Amino acid sequence: xxxxxxxxxxxxxxxxxxxxxxxxxxxxxxxxxxxxxxxxxxxxxxxxxxxxxxxxxxxxxxxxxxxxxxxxxxxxxxxxxxxxxxxxxxxxxxxxxxxxxxxxxxxxxxxxxxxxxxxxxxxxxxxxxxxxxxxxxxxxxxxxxxxxxxxxxxxxxxxxxxxxxxxxxxxxxxxxxxxxxxxxxxxxxxxxxxxxxxxxxxxxxxxxxxxxxxxxxxxxxxxxxxxxxxxxxxxxxxxxxxxxxxxxxxxxxxxxxxxxxxxxxxxxxxxxxxxxxxxxxxxxxxxxxxxxxxxxxxxxxxxxxxxxxx
Amino acid sequence: xxxxxxxxxxxxxxxxxxxxxxxxxxxxxxxxxxxxxxxxxxxxxxxxxxxxxxxxxxxxxxxxxxxxxxxxxxxxxxxxxxxxxxxxxxxxxxxxxxxxxxxxxxxxxxxxxxxxxxxxxxxxxxxxxxxxxxxxxxxxxxxxxxxxxxxxxxxxxxxxxxxxxxxxxxxxxxxxxxxxxxxxxxxxxxxxxxxxxxxxxxxxxxxxxxxxxxxxxxxxxxxxxxxxxxxxxxxxxxxxxxxxxxxxxxxxxxxxxxxxxxxxxxxxxxxxxxxxxxxxxxxxxxxxxxxxxxxxx
Ligand SMILES: Nc1ncnc2c1ncn2[C@@H]1O[C@H](COP(=O)(O)OP(=O)(O)O)[C@@H](O)[C@H]1O
Ligand SMILES: [Mg+2]
Numbered sequence: 001x002x003x004x005x006x007x008x009x010x011x012x013x014x015x016x017x018x019x020x021x022x023x024x025x026x027x028x029x030x031x032x033x034x035x036x037x038x039x040x041x042x043x044x045x046x047x048x049x050x051x052x053x054x055x056x057x058x059x060x061x062x063x064x065x066x067x068x069x070x071x072x073x074x075x076x077x078x079x080x081x082x083x084x085x086x087x088x089x090x091x092x093x094x095x096x097x098x099x100x101x102x103x104x105x106x107x108x109x110x111x112x113x114x115x116x117x118x119x120x121x122x123x124x125x126x127x128x129x130x131x132x133x134x135x136x137x138x139x140x141x142x143x144x145x146x147x148x149x150x151x152x153x154x155x156x157x158x159x160x161x162x163x164x165x166x167x168x169x170x171x172x173x174x175x176x177x178x179x180x181x182x183x184x185x186x187x188x189x190x191x192x193x194x195x196x197x198x199x200x201x202x203x204x205x206x207x208x209x210x211x212x213x214x215x216x217x218x219x220x221x222x223x224x225x226x227x228x229x230x231x232x233x234x235x236x237x238x239x240x241x242x243x244x245x246x247x248x249x250x251x252x253x254x255x256x257x258x259x260x261x262x263x264x265x266x267x268x269x270x271x272x273x274x275x276x277x278x279x280x281x282x283x284x285x286x287x288x289x290x291x292x293x294x295x296x297x298x299x300x301x302x303x304x305x306x307x308x309x310x
Numbered sequence: 311x312x313x314x315x316x317x318x319x320x321x322x323x324x325x326x327x328x329x330x331x332x333x334x335x336x337x338x339x340x341x342x343x344x345x346x347x348x349x350x351x352x353x354x355x356x357x358x359x360x361x362x363x364x365x366x367x368x369x370x371x372x373x374x375x376x377x378x379x380x381x382x383x384x385x386x387x388x389x390x391x392x393x394x395x396x397x398x399x400x401x402x403x404x405x406x407x408x409x410x411x412x413x414x415x416x417x418x419x420x421x422x423x424x425x426x427x428x429x430x431x432x433x434x435x436x437x438x439x440x441x442x443x444x445x446x447x448x449x450x451x452x453x454x455x456x457x458x459x460x461x462x463x464x465x466x467x468x469x470x471x472x473x474x475x476x477x478x479x480x481x482x483x484x485x486x487x488x489x490x491x492x493x494x495x496x497x498x499x500x501x502x503x504x505x506x507x508x509x510x511x512x513x514x515x516x517x518x519x520x521x522x523x524x525x526x527x528x529x530x531x532x533x534x535x536x537x538x539x540x541x542x543x544x545x546x547x548x549x550x551x552x553x554x555x556x557x558x559x560x561x562x563x564x565x566x567x568x569x570x571x572x573x574x575x576x577x578x579x580x581x582x583x584x585x586x587x588x589x590x591x592x593x594x595x596x597x598x599x600x601x602x603x604x605x606x607x
Contacts (some may be wrong), residue, residue: 225405
């Protein structure tokens with residue numbers, strides 16, 4: 001071992017010797033290829049998602065001046081959005097309806113996901129396929145179908161009357177919040193079933209046998225092992241349903257009547273008939289912030305289930 | 311501690327048990343009695359039905375025919391959660407959402423012991439498997455050997471009448487495995503619980519067990535102490551599975567006064583004590599003499 005130390009002979013043929021590489025290339029071949037691949041969707045997302053979002057936020061601080069926008073910074077829109085009784089009512093109602101929809105959807109989706117994951121045997125693929133069948137028709141058509149089912153002279157009322165169970169058609173079915181909840185819960189069911197199914201299928205069957213071996217009956221085993229381990233799927237399902245339904249616009253418009261109107265309907269009016277885009281934008285940003293906080297709170301409450309596979 | 315098994319009360323009585331999965335006959339009428347406090351091993355090549363038999367004892371499957379009694383009670387129709395057995399799974403099946411102490415306490419909850427007593431028992435069980443102070447560890451922060459110990463503690467803390475172990479050491483590296491073999495044996499003597507160990511490793515079975523059932527193709531080929539298995543295997547198949555042996559073709563010349571005289575082709579005539587000769591050796595019979603050669607142990 002000489003103190004001088006000859007330079008270590010470059011290892012030949014392993015391609016890892018960095019000295020041979022041009023210093024200018026900051027990214028490896030692979031990284032550059034990857035960047036190239038993601039750049040079109042990235043640009044797309046930037047233009048169609050980030051840019052409009054930035055615009056909405058900007059506009060929310062401006063003022064409508066007939067056909068033009070006054071670009072002086074103001075918080076007036078937010079003040080109005082957060083103090084006006086009607087807006088607050090619609091926001092609270094939207095959250096409430098969404099929570100009901102989320103609860104109903106997840107509760108109804110869980111048994112289906114459970115069945116497919118544990119009892120469908122070899123026909124899992126068929127079941128998953130059947131679950132997606134409703135997507136073959138457009139959402140609008142499905143909402144109209146619910147109108148046909150729930151309406152004054154609808155399938156349900158005629159059926160119940162035919163059975164002699166009711167004398168007069170039930171009116172609480174359509175054009176109110178119930179109708180919105182029913183329609184949305186049905187529409188979003190597949191989105192809730194799939195993540196729960198995935199979480200359930202990932203559970204090691206050995207753990208279920210271990211729970212049984214350690215003395216658990218079927219119910220305790222479900223509560224102590226199956227449910228906690230499927231919680232990541234439940235949380236995902238809840239968020240997937242909750243976040244978009246708060247801002248749903250078509251469903252309350254078609255089946256909600258006046259009692260079922262939601263915040264998105266109001267926002268639409270501001271951008272349209274009311275010609276007050278800045279107020280609409282402030283309402284939209286506020287709704288987004290509230291939904292975001294709810295989602296974060298929900299995830300925080302479930303944090304112990306969401307830690308990476310422990 | 312090779313107690314003659316006649317002295318032990320049978321804690322598990324397996325009576326002509328058969329089990330098929332579709333066309334596969336996993337067990338073809340297996341009978342065995344496992345003594346109380348015994349370290350009993352099921353040894354055989356992969357696919358011979360060891361796990362199937364263990365799962366029938368645990369209650370995860372029901373036999374097609376035959377019956378299993380545990381502590382004198384018939385087990386037919388009794389689900390796994392109500393049987394006085396506990397299992398150490400091959401995969402250990404440690405609950406990932408619970409920490410070490412919660413894993414060990416899992417089965418204690420049903421006993422409603424109260425906080426203090428539960429804690430005391432958990433600590434005791436963890437100390438027993440050399441994991442004292444690991445209670446608060448997340449189960450992901452455990453090595454393979456530690457997971458194995460948690461699985462062991464989780465089962466032992468319930469003080470089952472029978473502890474079932476399905477290849478508990480096969481996932482460990484050689485050094486740890488050898489260490490755990492000694493430790494498991496020590497633990498079994500300390501707690502006095504009946505252990506039923508499934509393994510495909512002859513050395514492991516020979517080192518640890520009071521008695522071994524050697525299984526092939528869903529049947530028990532020989533059930534005996536390690537010593538007997540080693541010295542007097544009943545068939546060439548058992549002999550060659552048990553260890554490195556030399557086989558000699560031989561003809562029995564005569565039996566007299568506790569000695570058997572045999573003629574080994576190429577080696578000439580040899581006298582061996584009858585106790586070491588295969589059962590049923592009689593004049594004129596041809597057979598094979600299996601002799602244990604130098605084996606590492
Ligand atoms: N659940 C099952 N379904 C179908 N075949 C099975 C099942 N369990 C075991 N077998 C078959 O039964 C035979 C014995 O299996 P097993 O008891 O697991 O063997 P071992 O544990 O000795 O390796 C094997 O041929 C195996 O393929
Ligand atoms: Mg096995």
